Amino acid sequence: MTEKTEKTKSASKKPEVRSTGFSWELVERVLACVALTRIYLWGPPGVGKTFAAYHHGRLERGLYACTLVPELSAAELRGTYLPKGDTILWHDGPVIRAMREGARLVLNELSHAGEDVLAFLYPILEHDSTCRLTLPTGETVTPAPGFHVIVTDNLPSDDLPAALRDRFDAQLEIREPHPEALALLSEPMREVARRGVGLDEDRRLSVRALLAIERAKLVLGLRDACLVVLGAARGALFYDAALLAGVR
Numbered sequence: 001m002t003e004k005t006e007k008t009k010s011a012s013k014k015p016e017v018r019s020t021g022f023s024w025e026l027v028e029r030v031l032a033c034v035a036l037t038r039i040y041l042w043g044p045p046g047v048g049k050t051f052a053a054y055h056h057g058r059l060e061r062g063l064y065a066c067t068l069v070p071e072l073s074a075a076e077l078r079g080t081y082l083p084k085g086d087t088i089l090w091h092d093g094p095v096i097r098a099m100r101e102g103a104r105l106v107l108n109e110l111s112h113a114g115e116d117v118l119a120f121l122y123p124i125l126e127h128d129s130t131c132r133l134t135l136p137t138g139e140t141v142t143p144a145p146g147f148h149v150i151v152t153d154n155l156p157s158d159d160l161p162a163a164l165r166d167r168f169d170a171q172l173e174i175r176e177p178h179p180e181a182l183a184l185l186s187e188p189m190r191e192v193a194r195r196g197v198g199l200d201e202d203r204r205l206s207v208r209a210l211l212a213i214e215r216a217k218l219v220l221g222l223r224d225a226c227l228v229v230l231g232a233a234r235g236a237l238f239y240d241a242a243l244l245a246g247v248r
Contacts, residue, residue: 022172024052024179030170031057037148038125040110040171042156046206048178049152053106055180061146062103064094068113074120079135090137095124099133102146110153110160118164125149125167181207188246189214195245205230205238213242222247 030036031052041049054063066077079093098105107113107121123133128147134140156173157165182190189210196204209229216225222242227235 022174024048024174024176027052027172027174028056030172031150034058036169037128038167038169039148039150040157040168041150041152041174042154042171043174044204044206045154046208047174047176048181048207049174050106050108051178051181053104053108053150053152057104058146058148059104061101062098063106064098064103065106065108066094067108068110068117070112070114072114072117074116077117077120078133081136090135095120096133096135096141099124099131099141099143099147102144105147105149107149107151108153110151111155118161122164122167125164127167177207181211185210185214186247188242188248192242192245192247213238 027041030039041053043049054065066072075093077093077095079091079096081088082091083089092100095105097103105124113121123131125131128143131147132140132142151168157168157171177193182193185193185207192205193207193210212229213222213225216229220228223239226239226242229235230238
C-alpha cells in the first residue's frame with residue numbers, strides 16, 4: 001500500500017465521537033451546593049436533566065416546577081387576581097411561592113419561553129442580594145433563604161440574551177443518561193443507551209423512549225413495540241439494531 005493510499009484511507013475514517021458532558025457525580029454535587037443558586041442544565045432529550053432537578057440536591061424546602069412554552073405568560077408564573085365570593089384576591093404564582101418559601105424553582109425548556117417570560121426572569125435569576133420583584137399589589141418580594149433556580153433545556157445558553165446568560169452561576173452540559181434511569185432498563189437495552197450517547201440526534205434514542213419500548217414489548221412484543229413508540233420507518237431500523245444488541 002502506497003503512502004498516498006494509506007493517507008486517503010486514514011482521512012476517510014470518521015473521527016471517534018466522544019462525550020464532552022459533565023459527569024452525573026459532578027452535576028449532583030452542583031445541585032447540592034449552597035454556593036450555586038442559578039444553574040443551567042442542558043443536553044439532548046431524555047438523559048435525565050429534569051429527573052435530577054426534581055430528585056437531587058437541596059429539596060428540603062420543597063419544589064415548584066414550570067415547563068415553559070410560547071403560550072405561557074409571565075402573569076401565570078408571577079400570580080394574578082382571582083375572584084373569591086364578592087371580592088378579588090391576589091394569588092401568588094409558582095415563582096413567587098418558591099421565592100417566599102425558599103424552595104427550589106425548576107424551569108424546563110427555557111428556549112421555548114416567550115419574550116414576556118424571558119423579561120420576567122431577569123430579576124428572578126439575579127443573585128439573592130439583588131433578586132426582588134414588585135407585584136401589582138405594591139408588595140416587593142425578596143427570596144427567602146434557600147431559594148434557588150434550576151433551568152433545563154436541550155440547547156446551550158448561547159442564544160439567550162447576554163445579560164440573562166450571565167446570571168447563571170453554573171452551566172453544565174449533560175450527555176450521558178442518568179444512572180438511575182439506566183438502572184430501569186434491561187442490560188441489553190442499557191447497552192443500546194450507552195452506544196447512543198455519541199450518535200447524532202436523528203439516530204440517538206432517549207432513555208425515555210427506550211423505557212417506553214421496554215414496557216410496551218411485554219404486551220406487544222419487541223417488533224411492534226419499536227414500531228408504535230418510534231414510528232414505522234425508525235422503529236423498523238431500531239428493531240434490527242435491538243436484535244443485534246441482544247434485546248428480546
